[in-house]
Amino acid sequence: MDTGLFAVAFQTIFSLQGVLLIAGGVVIGIIAGIIPGLTSSVALGLLLPITFVLPKELAYPMLLGIYCGATYGGAIPAILLNLPGTPTSAITAIEGNRMTKRGRGAEALGIAVVGSTIGGLFSAVVLIFLSLRLSRVAFYFAGPEYFALTFFAVAVVIALTSKSVVKGIMAAGLGLLISTIGLDPVAPAPRFTFGITEILIGIPEVPATIGLFCTAEAFRLAGQGQLTGTVQRMSADWLEAVRQLPRKWFLVLRSAAIGTFIGILPGTGATMASFFAYGEAKSRAKDPERFGEGHEDGVWASEASNNAVTGGALVPMLTLGIPGDVNTMILLGAMTVHGLVPGPTLFRDELQLVYIIFGSMIIANLFMFAFGLIASKYFAKLALADLKYLVPIILVLSISGPAMGSGHIYYFWIAFIFGILGFLLEKGGFPVIATAMTVMLGPILESNLRRGLMLSDGSYAVFFTRPISLVLIVLGVLALVWGYRHEAVQRRKERERAAAGGASA
Amino acid sequence: MVLCELAIAAISLLVSIVFFVQSLSLPQLPADPGGPSLFPRLMCFVTGIAAIILLVQLFGNREKREEIAQAFAAFQQFGAKSEGAELARRRLYIIALSALYPFFIVRLGFLISTIVFLFVVLKVFKVKFLPAAVYSLVLGYGVYYVFAEVLRAYIPPGMWLSGLLG
Numbered sequence: 001m002d003t004g005l006f007a008v009a010f011q012t013i014f015s016l017q018g019v020l021l022i023a024g025g026v027v028i029g030i031i032a033g034i035i036p037g038l039t040s041s042v043a044l045g046l047l048l049p050i051t052f053v054l055p056k057e058l059a060y061p062m063l064l065g066i067y068c069g070a071t072y073g074g075a076i077p078a079i080l081l082n083l084p085g086t087p088t089s090a091i092t093a094i095e096g097n098r099m100t101k102r103g104r105g106a107e108a109l110g111i112a113v114v115g116s117t118i119g120g121l122f123s124a125v126v127l128i129f130l131s132l133r134l135s136r137v138a139f140y141f142a143g144p145e146y147f148a149l150t151f152f153a154v155a156v157v158i159a160l161t162s163k164s165v166v167k168g169i170m171a172a173g174l175g176l177l178i179s180t181i182g183l184d185p186v187a188p189a190p191r192f193t194f195g196i197t198e199i200l201i202g203i204p205e206v207p208a209t210i211g212l213f214c215t216a217e218a219f220r221l222a223g224q225g226q227l228t229g230t231v232q233r234m235s236a237d238w239l240e241a242v243r244q245l246p247r248k249w250f251l252v253l254r255s256a257a258i259g260t261f262i263g264i265l266p267g268t269g270a271t272m273a274s275f276f277a278y279g280e281a282k283s284r285a286k287d288p289e290r291f292g293e294g295h296e297d298g299v300w301a302s303e304a305s306n307n308a309v310t311g312g313a314l315v316p317m318l319t320l321g322i323p324g325d326v327n328t329m330i331l332l333g334a335m336t337v338h339g340l341v342p343g344p345t346l347f348r349d350e351l352q353l354v355y356i357i358f359g360s361m362i363i364a365n366l367f368m369f370a371f372g373l374i375a376s377k378y379f380a381k382l383a384l385a386d387l388k389y390l391v392p393i394i395l396v397l398s399i400s401g402p403a404m405g406s407g408h409i410y411y412f413w414i415a416f417i418f419g420i421l422g423f424l425l426e427k428g429g430f431p432v433i434a435t436a437m438t439v440m441l442g443p444i445l446e447s448n449l450r451r452g453l454m455l456s457d458g459s460y461a462v463f464f465t466r467p468i469s470l471v472l473i474v475l476g477v478l479a480l481v482w483g484y485r486h487e488a489v490q491r492r493k494e495r496e497r498a499a500a501g502g503a504s505a
Numbered sequence: 506m507v508l509c510e511l512a513i514a515a516i517s518l519l520v521s522i523v524f525f526v527q528s529l530s531l532p533q534l535p536a537d538p539g540g541p542s543l544f545p546r547l548m549c550f551v552t553g554i555a556a557i558i559l560l561v562q563l564f565g566n567r568e569k570r571e572e573i574a575q576a577f578a579a580f581q582q583f584g585a586k587s588e589g590a591e592l593a594r595r596r597l598y599i600i601a602l603s604a605l606y607p608f609f610i611v612r613l614g615f616l617i618s619t620i621v622f623l624f625v626v627l628k629v630f631k632v633k634f635l636p637a638a639v640y641s642l643v644l645g646y647g648v649y650y651v652f653a654e655v656l657r658a659y660i661p662p663g664m665w666l667s668g669l670l671g
Contacts, residue, residue, distance in 0.1 A: 049656070050651070050655075050656065052656065053655070053656050053657065166555050166558050166559055166562070167510075167555075167559065169551060169552070169555045170513065170514070170517050170552055170555040170556055170559060171513075173517065173521075173548050173551045173552030173555060174513075174516070174517050174520065174552060176544075176548045176552075177520055177521070177524055177545065177548050177549065177552060180524070180544060180545045180548070184531075184541040186534075186537055186541070187532075187534050187537060187541060189531070189532060189541060191527075191528075191531060191541055191545070192524055192527055192545070215603070218599075218603075219596060219599070219600055219603075222595060222596040222599040222600070223592045223593055223595060223596030224592070225588070225592060387630075388627060388630035388631075388632050389627075389640060391599065391626065391630070392622070392623045392626040392627060392640075392641075392644075393623075393644060393648075395599070395603055395606070395622075395626065396606075396619055396622065396623065396644075396645075396648055397648070399603060399606060399607060400606075400607075400610065400615065400619070400648075400652075404615075404652040404656065404658040404659070404660070407658065407659045409610075409611060409661060412606075412607030412610060412611075413607055416603055416604060416606075416607060419603070420600070424509045424512050424513055424516075425509075425513060427506045427509035428506060428507075428509030428510040428511075428512070428513045429509075429510065430510075430513055445544075446544040449539060449543070449544060450537055450538075450539040450540075450543070450544070453537075453538045453539045454536065454537060454538065454539075457538065458538030458539075
C-alpha cells in the first residue's frame with residue numbers, strides 16, 4: 001500500500017469539485033434508496049451518462065457516492081413505513097418497522113446509519129488490502145484461467161440468483177448468445193448482425209444494462225398501484241446506537257465480514273448478504289424468539305452486511321473485471337466508456353485512479369453517515385413519491401441517456417428492447433442479473449476459451465491440467481450441482497406443505 | 506407470470522435455432538481450433554435444451570397448463586373495468602409510447618419529442634392538463650438543457666423539422 005498515492009488521491013477527492021461530486025452522489029444515492037423503484041442500480045444507470053463528460057478521477061467518486069448512499073437509503077422507508085426502498089432493506093423492514101411501532105424508530109434509524117457506516121468502512125479496508133494482493137495473482141492468469149474464472153462466475157450467478165437452475169441457465173445462455181453478436185473477438189469477422197450495420201460492433205453494454213434494469217423497472221412501475229401511508233419524520237438516534245456498540249461489536253463485525261465475502265462472490269449482492277447475516281444473527285442470539293418482534297440485532301446484521309457488500313463487490317470488478325453485483329456491473333460499463341480495462345493492467349497503468357476509488361469508498365461512507373443522520377427527517381416523505389411523476393422521467397433518462405451520453409442514436413432502441421427483455425425476464429422469474437452479466441462476460445469467456453485452445457493446439461485438456469483453471473471449473477460445477485439440489489429440496493418442501501395443507505383441509 | 510415464462514422460453518428457443526443455422530456459414534480458421542462458430546453453437550445447444558425443458562415443464566404439468574389457459578382468458582378480459590385490467594392497460598400504453606419515443610426523437614428532434622412524450626405519459630396516468638403541461642415543459646427542457654449545454658451531447662434536430670426548415 002502506497003501512502004503517497006493515497007495522499008494524492010485524497011487531494012483529488014477533497015478538491016472543491018471532488019467534495020461536491022461525492023457529497024452530491026451520496027445525497028442522490030440516499031434519495032434514490034428512499035424512493036421505492038429507484039434502487040442504486042437504477043440511479044447509477046440513469047446518472048451514468050452524465051459522468052461521461054467528467055474526468056475519470058471525478059466520475060468514480062460521484063458514482064461510488066451514489067452506490068453507498070442508495071444501499072443505506074432503502075433502510076429509511078423500511079424502518080418508518082415497512083416499505084423497503086430497495087430490496088436490500090427487506091430484512092431491515094421486518095425488525096426496524098416493528099421497533100418503530102414500539103416507539104423505538106429513532107433507535108432503529110440510528111442503528112441503520114451506524115451499522116451501514118461500519119459495514120461500508122470495513123469492506124473498504126478489505127477492498128484496499130485484498131485487491132492489491134489479488135491484482136498481483138491475476139498477472140499469472142492466462143487464457144485457461146480467465147475462461148475458468150468467468151465460467152465459475154456465471155455458474156455462481158446461476159446457482160445463487162435463480163430459484164430454478166433451468167431458468168438460470170436459459171437466462172445466462174440468452175445473454176451469452178447476445179454477446180456473440182457483432183465482430184468475432186479473435187478473427188474480426190461479423191457474426192449474427194443480419195445486415196444491421198449498427199450492431200457490427202456488438203451490443204453495447206451500457207444501454208443494454210440500463211435497459212435491463214432501469215427501463216424494465218419503469219415498465220414494472222407503470223402497472224403498479226400507488227403506495228399510500230403516512231410518514232413520521234424523525235432523526236436517527238445515532239448516540240443510542242453507539243452506546244450499544246460495546247455489546248454488539250462482534251455481531252456487527254461478523255455481519256460486515258459476511259457482507260464483504262458475499263460481495264466478492266460474483267452476481268450475488270446486498271439482498272443475499274442481509275438474509276445470510278440476519279440468519280446468522282438469529283441463530284446465535286440468546287433470545288431468538290424476539291426476532292420478528294423488533295429485535296435490534298436484526299437491524300444491525302442487515303444494515304452492516306448490506307453496506308459491506310459495496311467494498312467486497314469492487315474486489316473482483318477491479319482486479320479481474322468480474323462484477324460482484326448489478327451496481328458494479330454498471331460501474332464496469334463506466335470503465336469501458338472511460339477507456340479503462342479492469343484487471344492487473346489497471347493496477348499497473350492507472351494505479352492513481354485505483355487509489356482514488358479506495359479513498360472515495362472511505363469518504364463516501366463518512367458522508368453517508370453525516371447525511372444519513374438527517375435524511376430520515378427531511379427526505380422520508382419521498383418514500384411515497386407519486387409514480388405518475390417518477391415513471392416518465394425514468395423512461396426519458398433510461399432510453400435517451402445512454403444515446404445522448406455516447407452520441408449513438410441507435411442506443412435508444414437498445415435500451416428499449418432490453419427494457420422489454422428485462423421486464424419479461426423479471427416477470428417470468430428468470431434472473432435478470434444472469435443475462436446482464438453474461439452479455440458483459442460473454443466476450444471474455446469466448447475469447448479465453450479460444451485462446452486456451454490455441455495455446456494447446458485444440459486440446460481441451462489445457463483447462464483441466466492447469467491447477468487454477470481446474471479448481472475454478474470444479475467449483476463452478478459444484479455450484480451448479482448445489483443449485484440444482486437446493487431447488488429439488490425447496491420443491492419437495494413445497495409439495496409437503498401443499499400435501500399437509502390439503503390433509504388439514 | 507406464466508405468459509412471460511412462455512415468452513422467454515419461446516424467444517430463447519427461436520434465438521438458439523436461428524443462431525445455430527447462421528453459425529453454419531461462419532468461416533473456420535486453421536490457427537484457431539475453436540473458430541467463430543464453436544462458442545455460439547455450444548450456447549445454442551445449452552440454451553435450446555434449457556428452453557425445451559422449460560416448455561415441457563410448462564405444458565407437461567396440468568397445473569401449469571391451467572395457469573396458461575387462465576392467463577390467456579385474463580388477456581381476453583383486457584378491456585374490463587377492474588383495477589387489475591386498468592393497470593395492465595396503463596402498462597401496455599406506456600410500453601407502446603416508449604417504442605414510439607425513439608422513433609419521434611429522430612424525426613421531430615429530442616426537445617419536442619421529450620416534452621410530448623412526458624405529457625402523453627402523464628395523461629395516461631390521468632394527471633390533469635395543467636400540471637401535466639407544466640411538468641413536461643419544465644422537465645423536458647431541463648433534460649434537454651443538461652444534455653445540450655452541460656454534456657454538450659449531440660442532440661438529434663429531427664429529420665422532419667430539418668427538412669421543413671430547409
